[in-house]
Amino acid sequence: MKTLLLTNEYPPNTYGGAGVHVEYLSRELAKLMQVEVRCFGEQCSENGSLKVRGVPLAGKEIGAPKPLHSVFGAIQRSADMSGMGVDADLVHCHTWYTHWGGILSKLAYGVPLIITTHSLEPLRPWKREQLAGGYDFSLWVEKTALEMADAIIAVSEGAKADVLKHFQVPEDRVHVIHNGIDLQEFRKVESHEALVRYGVPVDQPYVLFVGRITRQKGIQYLIQALQYVDPDIPVVLCAGAPDTPAIAAEIREAIDMVKMHRGQIYWIQEMLDKPNLIEIY
Structure with a gap:
């Protein structure tokens, strides 16, 4: 079996919790199956059953106002993620930035679409000050992706309730898998x-x-x-x-x-x- 993970964040370009989540998820999944990570950036590595491929903007110029740069950049790179070809058994998206790639992959290649919800756009109205009109796109693409996904992973019962409240999704399609921690790595150290x-x-x-x-x-x-x-x-x-x-x-x-x-x-x-x-x- 092979899983394709789509994410905007992946080491060394990690600035939030979703990137940390994908880093450890990909590492653990790779112990069980073939895993390919496609992420925003120029990463390129292969270690056993884990392959990482960064997707840059490749010199494409974005002439839109600055608040919209991340939105159009996400659209372009998500499309590129799918356009690279998909030979995986399923595609697993993280954050709305890559949902467009998941939508295209499901429609173009017929692979099941899985989405982990780290947060939900309807619960972040202040994003309009960051994305301007791009916030409306993030709302739309998240809604479209979640409502067509074959399965949704929520990180808590509260997150599951939010999904069911804001989207037209059957309850049996939403599964709770809590975030975890690597106790071998995160342990008390003597250094100060x-x-x-x-x-x-x-x-x-x-x-x-x-x-x-x-x-x-x-x-x-x-x-x-x-x-x-x-x-x-x-x-x-x-x-x-x-x-x-x-x-x-x-x-x-x-x-x-x-x-x-x-x-x-x-x-x-x-x-x-x-x-x-x-x-x-």
């Missing part, structure tokens, strides 16, 4: 190099946030709630890759306001690599 480098106390517990600066992660609510947290407890915010300059400025202003009333807030604005993240966890 990352904590020391960022000035975080190594001898006491702290509140930790790890994620992109995006409204769906809820970092804005955490920052608002810090006024109710014991000021003697350090707060570590591993938060970078803002969706827009506007939300970046909003979060910066909110953190500056909180710092006027309490100390021990450590904001790490870069996206940390895995060894540093494991240490901070």
